[in-house]
Amino acid sequence: MSEPGASRNGVGPSVGELVERFELEKAWLVDPISGREGPGEIVVVDGILESVNWLEGAEADGVTDKGVVVAPGFFDLHAHFREPGFEDAETVASGSSAAAHGGYTSVALMPNTQPALDEPGALERIRLASRASGSPVEILAFGAVSANRAGETLSAMGELADAGVLGYSDDGAPVRTGKLMRSALLYAGMLGLPIVEHAEDLEFTSGAEAHEGYVASIMGLAGWPSAAEVNAVSRDLAVLADAIKDEPRARLHITHVSTAEALDLVRRAKAAGLPVTCDVTPHHLALTDEWIAGARRWAWDALNQDGTSRDPWADSALTAGPYNTSLRVNPPLSTPVDAAACLAALLDGTASAVVTDHAPHTVVDKEVEFGKAANGISGIETALGVLLELVDAGKLPLVRAIAALTTGPASVVAGWPARTATAAARARGLVEGASADLVVFDRTDRWKVTEESLRSKGKNSPLLGRELPGRVLLTIAAGRLAYQDAEADDAE
């Protein structure tokens, strides 16, 4: 009898090759479509998930959710691979490699490249780069809302739709004006596609360095008020309510929502029937502004019983140096109360997905004064580990964590009329007979986040030096090998 989680007939040696045969016995299977999790076995033959066998009774003995876990491959609705224009920070190839290391098999890229992805040729270029990389990770993309992301005129929306963009976003910045947002929602709605909004009122955030509050006050950092996000979300919802009267197919997705107040607005808008969805990031779920002062405890460990934020100075919780620029991100890390609101939104369905907002940067852009540092966290490789910390803390069931990375984002795309039936919106579950698209990870095997262990060119992770649970052992995308842990390979 083999050990739980033992695999036989290891997969092919190199990335991109078809997985001819892979069997996993006695693992913990998580299927977010059915909501089922439990002991089971899988067999992949010629890139097809040939069998998913749930074990019961004596066969299931010794198999727990604390060991090897099999889940559908993850889908990131929001990442930056920086190509073209900023290839020293990331490329489609390095980003795809990082994604596979993080358990992702599909990634949607934001269009804030140089030049911006505002016409179909730019999309073709990214597809060529993906093909050339040899990675089987599926690369999707959003087109820009405005030409050159300048916030003035609409991009080549129709041509971009024909070329296959998922939707439109001026991410990195909000859609400049409410008037342009109205046009964008109407025109994109006509095409059956959404506007994905980075909600930020720039009037409030010019020169801002950190979430306005206790920590920023002590640290002398220019405050970024919650009102910056709340005001933007409020504007967008008002415009959406107006736009759907003219174009019922208009869709709004608000990305990386970070404040309790803005999440409440989305919650109420959804309840009122507006076609709006939103997502949250791992860093806004788990990290808070006190990290900028040097705290390194998870957001849920920084809360009082009554739900208020604890004081890191009073707790003597400042264990690292202050002003670490890897914590500079847009929207800024907020309070433990806001982080708890992000989790509550995920649990009650206000937020449909967890997205990484993977934002790699070079040392040149990050090894500078805090207020001069580029915004962004390199996070596509640490998302699973951070969510598993939430699971381990008893805050999030495992199957919900996996759903937030798989069926959640797929359901968002399925709500966009022109993309409902596309591969991006496909059911992400453990489906027998479908092309194998899955991740195998060891729930309790901790791995250390280091510059060397990150495949991304962007080493701008505030989790460097920390150990995270859930070492990814194997990622199979579209039946092909995307990532295999070297040590796991040796162990066979």
Added chain:
Amino acid sequence: MTTATTPAATWRHRHLIDVDVLTWPEFELIMRVSEEMKGILARPIRKVPALNGRRVTTLFYEASTRTRVSFEAAARNLSADVVSVSTATSSVTKGESLVDTVRTLEALGAEILVMRHAVSGAPYLAAEIFSGHVLNGGDGWHAHPTQALLDLYTMREKLGHDLRGKKVAIVGDILHSRVARSNIWSLTAAGADLWLCGPATLLRGMDRWAVAWSGGAIPGHGRFNVTSDVNAAVKDADVVMGLRIQRERMQGGLLPSLREYAARFGLTAERVALTKPGAIVMHPGPMNEGVEIAPDVAVSGRSVILDQVANGVAVRMALLYLLAGGHEATHVETVR
């Protein structure tokens, strides 16, 4: 100096970027050494060989007259070699990063780096890569430790060493003030009854800080008050300190006019009359006379503004001495 080795042996900080890291005994140590330095400044020849041959570099990314001159005078009084770098004349204007500049200065022999920067937290970045000692001469809105220490020294000199219960009112642009932030740490450590006062637009965020500390939760630090009522702030105060109001604050929509500020918050003779008999008036400079402080108040018998300037040299001598000597003391112990 007679006690040249004693204080240094108990100094444990490699850098001094803010006073938030200091324990009360460490504040007192700095005060004692400053006292000795003040004795040196009273001599006909104000120079001792304590830092003979040691290399102090001042790197100022922001315009400053008094702080820079004060640091350089302090270093020269201790016989240190002083190199001054100002960003107007250095490679910084060619786009050199802070990290490259600091590495270059280290390669050129800098041992103690005195730094002023417009971005909060910048000296922590310098300290991460610099193998010597970083002494913060003011960073953004965050900290100005030598100012807070010279303020503390001046208050103790004028009011007695025990500041517990002494009412200190700081009036002005608290939001943008590194002086106010460092003084919050030092004066709450000293046990003073601290009041921060200014228009609501220039107090943003401070109330949350005051509320968080109101329960006495922070080890070693007491509570403080925040108010826009200037009469309440200065009433029966032992110390009133004005902070500079910059013209840019009006362009930012934070103040209607300097005239209105002067009328509502300026330290006038009438307001100063509300303080305790014997109260002192302070200002970190440079002053806008007629705005945050009336000209007659600035030169009145209560004003200790020039004492602050003179004490600044003594306090900076003390810190340079402690940083340089403390390092040596640790090193010697390690070798033995």
